[in-house]
Amino acid sequence: MATTTLRGWGRTAPTRATVVRPGSPADVAAAVTSAGPRGVIARGLGRSYGDPAQNAGGTVLDMTGLAAIHSIDRDSGRVDVDAGVSLDTLMRRALPFGLWLPVLPGTRQVTVGGAIGADIHGKAHHVVGSFGNHVESLDLVTADGALTTLTPEDELFWATVGGMGLTGVVVRATLRLHHVETAYFTVDTEQIGNLDELMARQSVDDDKYAETVSWFDAVTTGAHFGRGLLMRANHSTLDELPPKLRRDPLKFDAPQLLTVPDVFPPGLLNRLTGRLFSELWYRKSPTRAGAIQNITQFLHPLDIAGEWNRVYGPHGFLQYQFVVPLDRGDVIRTVLERMTAAGQVSALNVLKRFGAGNRAPLSFPMPGWTLCVDIPVNPRLGALCDELDAIVLDAGGRHYLAKESRTTPEAIRRGYPRLDEWRTVRDAADPRGVFVSDMARRLELTTT
Numbered sequence: 001m002a003t004t005t006l007r008g009w010g011r012t013a014p015t016r017a018t019v020v021r022p023g024s025p026a027d028v029a030a031a032v033t034s035a036g037p038r039g040v041i042a043r044g045l046g047r048s049y050g051d052p053a054q055n056a057g058g059t060v061l062d063m064t065g066l067a068a069i070h071s072i073d074r075d076s077g078r079v080d081v082d083a084g085v086s087l088d089t090l091m092r093r094a095l096p097f098g099l100w101l102p103v104l105p106g107t108r109q110v111t112v113g114g115a116i117g118a119d120i121h122g123k124a125h126h127v128v129g130s131f132g133n134h135v136e137s138l139d140l141v142t143a144d145g146a147l148t149t150l151t152p153e154d155e156l157f158w159a160t161v162g163g164m165g166l167t168g169v170v171v172r173a174t175l176r177l178h179h180v181e182t183a184y185f186t187v188d189t190e191q192i193g194n195l196d197e198l199m200a201r202q203s204v205d206d207d208k209y210a211e212t213v214s215w216f217d218a219v220t221t222g223a224h225f226g227r228g229l230l231m232r233a234n235h236s237t238l239d240e241l242p243p244k245l246r247r248d249p250l251k252f253d254a255p256q257l258l259t260v261p262d263v264f265p266p267g268l269l270n271r272l273t274g275r276l277f278s279e280l281w282y283r284k285s286p287t288r289a290g291a292i293q294n295i296t297q298f299l300h301p302l303d304i305a306g307e308w309n310r311v312y313g314p315h316g317f318l319q320y321q322f323v324v325p326l327d328r329g330d331v332i333r334t335v336l337e338r339m340t341a342a343g344q345v346s347a348l349n350v351l352k353r354f355g356a357g358n359r360a361p362l363s364f365p366m367p368g369w370t371l372c373v374d375i376p377v378n379p380r381l382g383a384l385c386d387e388l389d390a391i392v393l394d395a396g397g398r399h400y401l402a403k404e405s406r407t408t409p410e411a412i413r414r415g416y417p418r419l420d421e422w423r424t425v426r427d428a429a430d431p432r433g434v435f436v437s438d439m440a441r442r443l444e445l446t447t448t
Contacts, residue, residue, distance in 0.1 A: 001018060001019070001020050002018070002019055003016055003018055003019075003446070004016065004017065004019045004060075005018070005429075006050075006053070006060060007046075007054070008048050008052075008053070008054070008405065009046060009047050009048065010049040010050060010316045010317050010319060010377075010405055011310075011312065011314070011315075011316030012050070012303055012315075012316040012318070012320060012377060012405055013050070013054075014054075014104070015051070015055075016056065016057070017054065017056060017057065017059060018058070018059050019043075019060050019061075019062055020059060020060070020062065021061075021065040022062075022066065022090070022235075022439065023038065023141065023142060024064070024066070024231075025066075025171045027065075028066075029058060029146075030145070030172055031059060031061055031148065031170075031253050032077055032143065032169065032434060033142055033144070033295070033360060033433055034195065035059050035191075036058065036059065037053060038056070038057040038058030038436070039055065039059070039433060039435060039436035040055065040058060040169075040434060040436075041054070041055045041059075041165050041166075041435060041437040042054060042058070042061045042117070042169045042170070043081075043088075043166045043252075044063055044064065044084065044110065044111030044114035045058050045064065045086060045110060045111055045114065047109055047110050047114065048114070048402045048403070049318075049319045049402070049403045049404075049405055049416065050162045050404050050405030050439060051405065051437065051438035051442065052117075052118075052165065052401065052402065052438075052439040052440075053114075053165070053435050053437065053441075054429075055436060055437050055438060056438055058436065059282050061082040061169060063083055063169070063171075064084045064086075064110060064111065065083040065084060066148070066171055066172075067080045067082055067083045067084040067086075067089070068085070069081050069082075069085055069089070069090065069093055069224040073202055073209060074097040074098065076176070077179060077376065078174060078177075078247065079094060079099070079174070079175050079344040080172070080173075081112055081172070081174075081175065082112070082115065082172055082448075083111060083112050083113030083116075083169075083170045083171050083172060084112075084113065084215060085112050085184075086108065086110065086111055086112075087101060087105075087109075087111075087112070087115065088108035088109060088163065088254075088303075089430065090112070091108060091252060091254075092252050093184075094177055094202075094323050095250045095251075095252050096250055098180055098250060099177040099179060099180070101134075101175075101177055101276060102124060102128045102134055102177065102183070103115070103121065103122045103124065103125075103129075103131045103133075104119060104123075104300075105123075105298060106299075106300065106302065106316050107302060107303055107439045108303060108349070110146060110301065111353075112173055112175070112261050113170040113173075115131045116131060116132065116135060116160065116161055116170050116173060117160070117165045117170065118162065118164065118364075118402035119131055119132045119161050119162035119243065119296045119341065119358070119360055119362075119363040119365075120402065121354070121364070122211070123211040123213040123299065124210055124211045125354045125355055125365055125434075125447070126212065126353055127209075127210055127356035129355065129356065129357075129358055129367055130358060130363060130364075130365050131161075131443075132161035132360055133358055134175055134176050134177075134362065135157075135161065135173055136152075136174040136176055137149055137150065137155065138160065138170050138173040139166055139173070139176045140160060140168040140170055140171070141169040142168045142169065142429055142439060143168065143430040143435065149247050150155075151218070151356075152160045152330075152359075154428055156425055157335065158358075158359045158360045158361065159360070159361065159362075159422050159426055159429070161202040161360040161363065161415065162360040162361070162362040162363040163356070163360075163362055163422065164362070164401055164402075164437070164439065164445070165435065165437065166435045166436070166437070166440055167425070167426050167429050167430065167435065168429060168430070168435060169363070169435075172208055176294050180238045180250075181235070181236070181249065182235065182237065182238055182241055182245075182249040182250060183249065183294065183295060184235075184236040184241060184294055185211065185236055185293050185294075186232040186233060186235075186240050186290055186291070186297075187233040187291045187292075187293045187294070188209075188231075188233070188288075188289045188290065188291075189229060189230070189287060189288050189289075190287050191231070191286055191287045192226075192227060192229070192373055193223075193224055193227050193231055194223065194224055194225055194226055194227050195216060195225055195226020195228070195300050195332070195333055195336065198214055198227070198230060199332065199351070199369075200215060201230055202230055202351070202353060203353070205232075206353060207231075207235060208234060209232040210233065210234045211232065212230075212233075212353065213232075213279065213350060213352050214229065214230050214231070214352070215228055215231070215325040216228030216229075216348060216349050217278040217281075217354060218340070218346045218349045218352055218373060219277070219340075219345060220275070220279075223342060225233070225389055226333070226336060227282060228351070229281075229282065229285050231285070231298070231313060232299055233293070235291055240290075240292065241292060242292065245292065248304055252295070253294040253295065253296065255274070255304070255306045256303060256304060256305070256306050257304050258304070258305055258306065259305070259307050259309045260306065260307045260308050262303050262310045263310075265313055265314075266313035266315045268311065268312070269311070270326070270343055270345060271345055272417050274345040274346070277347045281347075285384070292316055300349075303395070312374075312376050312377075313376065315376065317371070317372050317376045317377055318375050318381060318385070318405060318406065319374075319405075320372070320373050320374075320385060320401070320403070320404070321370065321371065321372040321400040321403040321404075322335075322388075322395055322397050323354060323364065323366060323369065323370040323372060323396070323398060323400075324327075324368050324392060324395045324396065324397035324400065325366070325367065325368045326353070326367055326368050326369065326399070328369075328395040328396065329378075330399070331391060331392065331395045331397065332351065332369055332371050334391055335391060335392070335437065336371075338384065338388060338445045339373070339384065342384045343380070344378075344380070344384060345376070346374050347374070348374045349371075349374075350371070351370070351371055351372075352369075353368070354366060355369055358375055360417070361421050361422035361425075362401065362416055364400045364401065364402070367383040368397070370400075382393075385406060385407070385429065389407055389408075389411050392415075393411060393414045393415060397413065397415065398412075398414075398415025404443075407443070409443050409444040414446070423446070423447055426446065427446075427447060
């Protein structure tokens with residue numbers, strides 16, 4: 001137990017809390033029932049960009065102490081794991097059985113509990129949905145210290161999925177994984193000259209691919225505004241691999257090659273460096289069909305570098321992610337035009353199309369376009385984001401709570417019309433308001 005300064009992956013808004021590292025569900029229950037007036041919240045690997053795993057003046061539970069993989073069933077694909085197990089660890093253990101975690105976000109450095117709490121999504125949402133769709137049951141420590149097993153038949157299950165840790169502490173879960181022949185992808189890449197063409201092409205043939213994503217250039221203007229790379233893939237079959245890779249087709253080829261030092265000054269990402277990066281990134285991947293890529297190459301290039309968020313300097317960065325309905329794709333262009341006009345630079349840009357959502361009231365995905373940009377924190381950013389919020393909300397869109405770090409309670413109320421339904425279930429499970437976070441206070445998510 002120690003008083004520690006915590007912040008999100010965006011490196012903004014640090015606060016101090018008492019951090020406790022439980023080693024068992026009983027330890028979790030003891031910490032929950034003894035929490036002081038500032039309450040308690042669980043924390044995994046700290047990859048949420050804002051403050052949902054911070055609790056200023058209260059208690060934060062470091063859940064990485066519960067990290068056992070209890071069982072893996074090759075035939076059914078069912079795995080029984082503690083909530084503190086990282087997706088990286090789970091993938092390394094499951095792949096030798098020919099099992100693949102169907103939902104992987106842009107990094108594997110996320111715990112199972114965090115994945116449930118944020119109802120994370122990946123590049124396969126149009127096919128398999130979000131993480132909660134693949135949870136068969138979860139064990140939740142509630143505010144009274146009781147351990148309850150929940151299934152998709154329970155309202156509290158769906159309030160916990162996407163509930164950002166505010167219904168209780170997930171300590172264990174049973175997941176259903178998919179069977180694969182190899183650990184590789186067969187990737188089709190298209191280099192596309194502008195945003196309109198990119199979105200038009202991304203709207204065609206999605207059902208033929210298990211994973212789909214676009215990177216786009218948010219710096220270049222004129223005729224090539226929004227040019228990008230459309231990357232779509234299916235899991236490689238054994239027959240598709242070259243002979244060298246067939247010798248070990250389920251090899252987990254995903255090293256971390258370096259850790260970024262904390263030495264970068266503010267302002268390193270600017271129009272000049274952003275333009276250079278965008279040019280190199282666009283040119284590095286010419287149009288090509290049928291390339292064989294490993295998990296790092298296709299899904300997780302940033303995992304090669306530990307602590308890559310340090311590149312943005314000591315002031316940190318904002319990851320702005322939203323979703324709008326499919327028929328409001330015009331919002332994507334409008335947002336990028338406003339960003340460009342305001343002189344804001346983003347290099348790590350992602351555009352995806354979501355499929356159907358699930359039953360969780362606070363789950364982010366819905367059928368639509370989702371845009372994600374990373375912008376260094378600067379004095380002009382707040383005014384731009386307020387303007388973008390209005391555009392997104394007027395189009396029927398919403399923000400992703402796992403990425404959000406600066407919007408308003410009103411924006412969340414408008415974006416999540418089932419918020420009151422979620423609050424009713426949450427308040428019944430936690431009538432004294434034991435579970436609370438900096439985000440919950442800032443966005444007025446809880447009423448108790």
